[in-house]
Amino acid sequence: MTTVTTTTGKGMRLVLAGAALGYGAHPVLDEVRLEVAPGEVVVVVGSSGSGKSTLLRGLAGLLAPRAGRILADGAEVRGPSPDRAMIFQEDGLLPWRSVLRNVELPLGIRGVGRAERRRAALTWIDRVGLAGFADRLPRELSGGMRQRVQLARALVGTPRAVLMDEPFGALDAQTRAEMQRLLLDVLRDTAATVVFVTHDVDEALLLGDRVLVLGRTGGLRSLTGATREQIVKEL
Numbered sequence: 529m530t531t532v533t534t535t536t537g538k539g540m541r542l543v544l545a546g547a548a549l550g551y552g553a554h555p556v557l558d559e560v561r562l563e564v565a566p567g568e569v570v571v572v573v574g575s576s577g578s579g580k581s582t583l584l585r586g587l588a589g590l591l592a593p594r595a596g597r598i599l600a601d602g603a604e605v606r607g608p609s610p611d612r613a614m615i616f617q618e619d620g621l622l623p624w625r626s627v628l629r630n631v632e633l634p635l636g637i638r639g640v641g642r643a644e645r646r647r648a649a650l651t652w653i654d655r656v657g658l659a660g661f662a663d664r665l666p667r668e669l670s671g672g673m674r675q676r677v678q679l680a681r682a683l684v685g686t687p688r689a690v691l692m693d694e695p696f697g698a699l700d701a702q703t704r705a706e707m708q709r710l711l712l713d714v715l716r717d718t719a720a721t722v723v724f725v726t727h728d729v730d731e732a733l734l735l736g737d738r739v740l741v742l743g744r745t746g747g748l749r750s751l752t753g754a755t756r757e758q759i760v761k762e763l
């Protein structure tokens with residue numbers, strides 16, 4: 529069993545110890561073993577339906593394992609936590625709240641005071657390139673801008689892990705490349721552990737310290753250092 533002391537401001541160690549995940553009578557992943565080191569960026573690729581989102585939901589605490597264990601810094605994951613922020617492909621922004629009030633949300637949940645909330649949210653809005661858009665509503669923004677807001681909202685509370693489920697999957701190629709650059713840039717400033725799910729092999733090679741392929745049978749294989757062609761062949 530991995531036991532790691534919790535240090536504020538550091539990335540979190542995430543462990544799937546023989547975890548089985550599924551829905552009702554439908555098993556999806558069986559006996560998954562994975563250890564993500566603090567601060568590591570792990571990218572999971574795999575064909576559609578292989579269970580990438582299911583794996584992430586388990587780590588997020590949105591889906592309980594049927595067998596085995598899911599651990600964050602040695603403690604059983606029992607539900608979602610602001611320490612493990614999640615970013616989805618479809619933006620999860622609240623449509624009636626401004627950019628500022630969306631980004632402030634995780635801090636409000638943590639009971640951070642109004643002035644500090646505003647200061648931190650505006651800093652992140654600026655950081656993701658949306659200075660001047662704080663008062664806009666999500667529907668007044670492009671898809672790429674909404675993903676920038678999601679990134680700001682995920683990082684404003686200095687989470688120790690960020691779980692990203694095809695966050696750039698719906699964006700056009702140019703916007704996607706801009707968002708990948710922005711993500712690499714902001715990750716340099718945070719110590720957060722990242723688990724990033726994508727269909728896109730080039731994105732995986734660009735972003736990941738480690739690339740894992742989720743095979744059709746649910747097995748997780750490390751293909752770090754593999755070429756694009758080798759990974760594509762494994763999908």
Ligand SMILES: Nc1ncnc2c1ncn2[C@@H]1O[C@H](COP(=O)(O)OP(=O)(O)OP(=O)(O)O)[C@@H](O)[C@H]1O
Pocket residue numbers: 551554556574575576577578579580581582583727
């Ligand atoms: N809420 C659910 N209830 C029942 N079955 C589900 C549910 N969500 C996903 N599944 C099933 O679990 C399997 C894995 O789905 P999952 O979304 O994890 O795959 P994925 O690899 O993320 O796919 P994609 O790349 O298409 O998003 C699929 O067979 C899917 O139909």
